[in-house]
Amino acid sequence: xxxxxxxxxxxxxxxxxxxxxxxxxxxxxxxxxxxxxxxxxxxxxxxxxxxxxxxxxxxxxxxxxxxxxxxxxxxxxxxxxxxxxxxxxxxxxxxxxxxxxxxxxxxxxxxxxxxxxxxxxxxxxxxxxxx
Amino acid sequence: xxxxxxxxxxxxxxxxxxxxxxxxxxxxxxxxxxxxxxxxxxxxxxxxxxxxxxxxxxxxxxxxxxxxxxxxxxxxxxxxxxxxxxxxxxxxxxxxxxxxxxxxxxxxxxxxxxxxxxxxxxxxxxxxxxxxxxxxxxxxxxxxxxxxxxxxxxxxxxxxxxxxxxxxxxxxxxxxxxxxxxxxxxxxxxxxxxxxxxxxxxxxxxxxxxxxxxxxxxxxxxxxxxxxxxxxxxxxxxxxxxxxxxxxxxxxxxxxxxxxxxxxxxxxxxxxxxxxxxxxxxxxxxxxxxxxxxxxxxxxxxxxxxxxxxxxxxxxxxxxxxxxxxxxxxxxxxxxxxxxxxxxxxxxxxxxxxxxxxxxxxxxxxxxxxxxxxxxxxxxxxxxxxxxxxxxxxxxxxxxxxxxxxxxxxxxxxxxxxxxxxxxxxxxxxxxxxxxxxxxxxxxxx
Numbered sequence: 194x195x196x197x198x199x200x201x202x203x204x205x206x207x208x209x210x211x212x213x214x215x216x217x218x219x220x221x222x223x224x225x226x227x228x229x230x231x232x233x234x235x236x237x238x239x240x241x242x243x244x245x246x247x248x249x250x251x252x253x254x255x256x257x258x259x260x261x262x263x264x265x266x267x268x269x270x271x272x273x274x275x276x277x278x279x280x281x282x283x284x285x286x287x288x289x290x291x292x293x294x295x296x297x298x299x300x301x302x303x304x305x306x307x308x309x310x311x312x313x314x315x316x317x318x319x320x321x322x323x324x
Numbered sequence: 325x326x327x328x329x330x331x332x333x334x335x336x337x338x339x340x341x342x343x344x345x346x347x348x349x350x351x352x353x354x355x356x357x358x359x360x361x362x363x364x365x366x367x368x369x370x371x372x373x374x375x376x377x378x379x380x381x382x383x384x385x386x387x388x389x390x391x392x393x394x395x396x397x398x399x400x401x402x403x404x405x406x407x408x409x410x411x412x413x414x415x416x417x418x419x420x421x422x423x424x425x426x427x428x429x430x431x432x433x434x435x436x437x438x439x440x441x442x443x444x445x446x447x448x449x450x451x452x453x454x455x456x457x458x459x460x461x462x463x464x465x466x467x468x469x470x471x472x473x474x475x476x477x478x479x480x481x482x483x484x485x486x487x488x489x490x491x492x493x494x495x496x497x498x499x500x501x502x503x504x505x506x507x508x509x510x511x512x513x514x515x516x517x518x519x520x521x522x523x524x525x526x527x528x529x530x531x532x533x534x535x536x537x538x539x540x541x542x543x544x545x546x547x548x549x550x551x552x553x554x555x556x557x558x559x560x561x562x563x564x565x566x567x568x569x570x571x572x573x574x575x576x577x578x579x580x581x582x583x584x585x586x587x588x589x590x591x592x593x594x595x596x597x598x599x600x601x602x603x604x605x606x607x608x609x610x611x612x613x614x615x616x617x618x619x620x621x622x623x624x625x626x627x628x629x630x631x632x633x634x635x636x637x638x639x640x641x642x643x644x645x646x647x648x649x650x651x652x653x654x655x656x657x658x659x660x661x662x663x664x665x666x667x668x669x670x671x672x673x674x675x676x677x678x679x680x681x682x683x684x685x686x687x688x689x690x691x692x693x694x695x696x697x698x699x700x701x702x703x704x705x706x707x708x709x710x711x712x713x714x715x716x717x718x719x720x721x722x723x724x725x726x727x728x729x730x731x732x733x734x735x736x737x738x739x740x741x742x743x744x745x746x747x748x749x750x751x752x753x754x755x756x757x758x759x760x761x762x763x764x765x766x767x768x769x770x
Contacts, residue, residue: 208565211572218576279560306567306598309575 197320198239201225202232202259203247203277212245215309216316229259236269243320244269246299248278264298273319274299277307346412349455350402353419357395364388364430380487383433391426394419416455420464424448428471435489436479436496437505442472445509446516453520457528465517469510476506552608560601567594596730603734606665607717607741621663622653623695623766627688630664630671642681649688656695656766662742669735670699670762676728677760678703698763703727706754714752715740723756739764 199221203209206227213223224239226232236244244263248256256276263269276299300319303312368384371377398419406412424445431442445468452464478484479496486496495501574587627649631638638645656663674684682702689696704723706714713719718733725731743750743764754760 205561205565208568211565211568214576215572279557279564305564306571309568309572 196220196222197243198222198224198241199316200232200236200239200241200244202227202229202244202256204228205247208247212312215312219313219316221316229255229262232259233262233266233269236263236272237266240268241272243316244272244274245316246274246276248276260298271321273321275315275319276302277305278302279305343406343409343412346409346416346455347402347406350398350412350416350419353416353423353451354395354398354402357391357398357423361388361392361395364391378488380433384430387426387429387433391423394422394426417460420448420452421467424464424467424471428475431472432475432479432484433487435487437476437502438489438495442509445472446512449513449516450520453517454524457521457524461517461521465513469513472509473506476502549608552605556601556605560598563594563597563601567591567598570594592730596732599730600732600734603732603738606738607734617659618657619660620655620657621660622655623663623667623688623697624649624652624654626664626667627671627686627697630667631686634671634675637675638684641675641678643675643678644681644683645686646683647686649686650690654688654690654695655768657769658746658766662745666739666742666764667697669739670697670764673735673762674699674701674703674760676731677701677724682759693768695766695768696763697766698761700759700761702759705756705758705760706752707756711752711754 197220199216201209201212201223202225203212204227209225209227213225216223224235224241226235232244232246235241246256246259248254260274260276263272263274301315303315307315364384365388368379368381368388371379372381398415401415427444427448431439434441436442449461449465449468453461456464475484476496479486480499480502570587570591574584574591577583577587627647631645631647671686674686678684678701683700684702685700687696687698687700704721704727706721706723710721714721714736717737720731720733739762740750746766748764748766751763751765752760753763
């Protein structure tokens with residue numbers, strides 16, 4: 194089986210580490226970036242199999258900007274994106290994943306905190322051609 | 325008095341009327357003017373036919389007709405949208421000047437100083453002092469003084485005809501009487517203008533001040549909410565990260581019971597911390613009335629949904645659930661999130677503070693213009709002295725603390741606040757160790 198690479202873009206290094214331990218335990222390779230710009234560069238260079246993106250980094254909507262940019266670039270367009278959000282009514286701006294998902298270029302919204310099992314299941318579900 | 329837009333006052337302290345508010349005044353004048361035309365016509369017919377006063381009916385009717393024609397002109401003008409303030413000021417001024425001229429004609433035709441009709445000039449001056457400020461008021465007042473003085477002097481010196489109101493009356497040609505009338509008239513008019521303008525100046529100052537303070541309050545409130553959003557986000561992030569770490573450690577733990585036990589406790593308490601942050605956020609954000617759109621909500625469906633989602637929890641406590649919920653929709657109008665929070669908090673309290681194996685009785689009733697929702701438990705109950713305190717933030721009764729570590733102490737304050745915002749009522753009946761009943765009465769307002 195080929196090793197699948199997951200890119201985690203999140204400015205919380207502890208959370209990145211937790212996700213890394215979770216996913217590496219399941220045999221995935223995890224690379225990470227602490228901000229949007231570095232995340233975009235890494236996504237273009239490494240072309241990971243899936244990207245986990247935090248909705249709120251330095252700027253309130255940095256995650257959204259990164260997601261749009263990923264969808265704009267030829268080489269990253271097809272990569273599935275899981276977007277991590279804080280509890281919805283706490284994001285500080287009004288958006289509703291259920292209603293707004295179709296306007297946002299991500300495959301799934303994951304509400305933090307997410308149980309390790311659940312995260313692994315979601316990653317497997319969205320990996321292309323995974324069984 | 326003024327229905328001016330507050331922002332115009334805030335942005336431009338010299339501006340005290342807006343084009344729209346002046347247009348409103350102009351429409352009001354038009355209505356008053358129709359009434360005066362009707363009044364004059366009725367008056368002249370009554371005076372001529374019944375009282376038999378020797379009035380120049382034809383002249384008076386013509387004056388009334390001119391007034392009516394001009395009024396139609398003003399109506400046509402007002403049909404076009406109000407464009408600029410200057411334009412509206414100009415048209416209102418034109419109306420006032422024409423009204424004064426027509427009034428002078430009427431005064432002349434109905435006996436001049438013999439007729440107390442000239443008191444109507446005072447009304448014009450008062451209206452001007454309510455609408456305008458400073459020099460405009462005195463321009464209108466000056467015009468009224470000049471017109472009435474010219475009219476009176478004209479009649480006195482027989483330059484214009486004098487129409488007798490009373491057949492033998494000759495007061496107009498009594499210099500002393502004429503001068504006393506004119507003198508009193510000038511003084512009354514100027515004093516009226518002064519009082520009106522001073523009063524309105526004071527009034528406007530108070531209003532400007534209020535508008536300013538209201539704006540400051542709104543700004544402060546917004547700053548508070550913004551700050552709170554920032555704080556809740558900053559607090560929540562580390563909690564979530566810690567919780568994720570604990571959950572991962574729990575997941576990786578191979579059967580060490582002590583580790584499982586401890587991490588399990590840590591995980592539950594971190595969940596509780598997240599709940600507190602969420603509840604606090606609800607309380608501050610929910611405090612803003614403007615938040616959320618009102619919709620029709622079927623409480624029957626919502627209650628059933630909530631009970632289904634809590635079935636496992638209810639079963640784990642061996643509670644006997646009795647739900648008396650109509651099968652047809654029970655609709656109220658409100659913000660969905662807030663209504664759900666009310667129901668969720670009351671139901672969860674009924675579960676949490678019940679004794680194991682006891683009854684949980686949930687009733688939804690449609691009673692005409694109101695809907696009653698109540699949750700009754702047979703649990704720990706609330707002492708009478710605590711029954712008001714439970715609605716205070718973070719207060720939990722000693723019995724509640726003993727029963728469950730997981731409450732946030734914010735559930736009932738949230739319920740109370742949202743109930744108040746919906747203009748619903750909340751009632752609690754409780755006896756220690758017998759149980760509690762919380763009843764919300766919603767107004768339908770469909």
